[in-house]
Amino acid sequence: MVETGIPKLDDFLGGGIPKGKSLVYYSQPGVEGEIFGLQTVYGTLKKGGTCVFVVSSTMPDIIKEQFKEFGWDMNSFKNKLFFVDSYNPLIGAHSDEKYVVSNPDNIEYFNKTITDIIKELPPSTIVFGSLSTIMDLCGEKETIEAVRNWNKLAMLYNHVMVYNFTAWPYSVQTLDLIKDKLFNSVITIGGIAERVIFGQYFGILKSDWAEISKKSMLFRVLRPGGIRIFIPKILVTGPFDAGKSTFVHALSTRAISVDRLGTTIAMDHGHLDYKGFSADIFGTPGQERFDPIIKLLSGESMGVFLVVDSTNPSDFVRAKHMLDITKSYGLPYVIIANKQDLPGALKPEEIREQFHLPEDVPVVAVVAKDKKGVYEAFEVLIDRITGGI
């Protein structure tokens, strides 16, 4: 299996892309779909594989710069990464790359170069930076025929073929062929639009080797970093003095609080960048007069941490009430049994009993002020959020 290098995508694909198979990143115009191909190049190289990148819409040097912008050091992979330059010949400029397509508007020249590469190289990952540009230059039918042949040939030689494709308004037949027949797997990348595009997501439309669910993930592109699964809002709530603000600060890469006399009066706001995820975290105040804020924030959250002071069972009533407010939104949640280091702290199982919680509700032991257990708790909530979409 060759990993795509995209967070969560490899999990959904059953580990990655089997050798000999083809995958297309099918992207709506205007969203950052081409970065998926770039990240797959990096993912392959990181795991010791060989990679060929076919550049069509810009100079190979600019692609190399883009890798740098993401913080990916390509220098260590010099003898495992090859470029096919079909851009410089287009503008009449000289190319220093190993492979050059001298007539980029003639599919026969592409054909020769790609088939030579497929036959010459050991099993590699061949990534096309912009299949749509090739199609624009060489013609829809001609390019589709060529891709069909390349994919067949790749199967014999055990290469993985990956294509970036921008779904401009080509003919319906062309788009249907690409979505249905031409590739073993199709990942759609789209924008959430309300008059303008304001959010980006990806999902698996098709995969003939893995059991897929039609899951969609929101994503963000970080520079440096690359593609991250985006969790726009995680709520942290709980009774007064349970340690919510401490928890927000412990979990976040950076956070701010609005408090007065030692207690939160508006919201804690933190941002976390961890293991392929990019999340925004909002902590509520615990006093009852702030309950309307909890209602407001719950409505837009994707998940909730309910923080309780493990040494203070009398607060559990209040905690249950706050949980009900957020539960009514049907959100995944994790109970944080905080202050585990203090004497008299109830263990997670004991808290579960007190709350009468079913077995499948996660209760995680945490010492927020020492950052103990916070990342474990985050991973549990993420699993619930991404599993449930």
Next chain:
Amino acid sequence: MSDYTTGIKELDDAIGGIRKGSNIMLIGPPMSGKEILLNHIMYYGAAKNENAIITVATRESATHILEWFQANNLSLPMSRIGIVDCVSKTMGVTTVENANIKIASSPVDLTGIGVKISQFLEEFFMKKNNQKIQLHINSLSTILMYSNIQTVFRFLHVFTGRIKAAGALGIYVIESGMHDEQAIATLKQLFDGMIEIKSENDKNLIRIIGVSPKPTPWFEYEIEGPNLKISRGN
């Protein structure tokens, strides 16, 4: 009530303003002042009408464009300006992206240009809550030097649609005399109107078609420094 205006009194009086969601072709011979006209519309829109302006620059770098305004003492409200620079990277000039400038890797990279346009649209429309947005592409002719007419048509098909959906205004520059009639006719399908410029007997003439019920008359104009001045109406 006019949604968008050019900022040139005689033209605005003749057309009564441009409806939101319109896509307009700006066509004229080389060196006839199209750039000055576009800069004027940009300045007037941003400074006087609080429009946000997104400019796709294929002929001049973003810095060059901004320098023009500075040199002519025209203070652009930078919070409303977004330039997609398609030039600097191809010339090997290191330009860093900032709040006002996004870099596309080349005029061939329509996917990349589309991403930058979308990002500016999101910033102005959603984040800054400004729903009066203009998209200027200067010029389609440069883009057509690198990509064929069908490719550019598909790109425009998507983005003229986005302009309509957002209630914005799109202005797209074409050099007349550079493309065949068929190509222009193909593109015209996507536009609601045209700002047409021509030269005749040493006179510069401008008119607007398709925006008001009847085409405007031809206005004679002169370029005076950074200004386009109507000298005589017909």
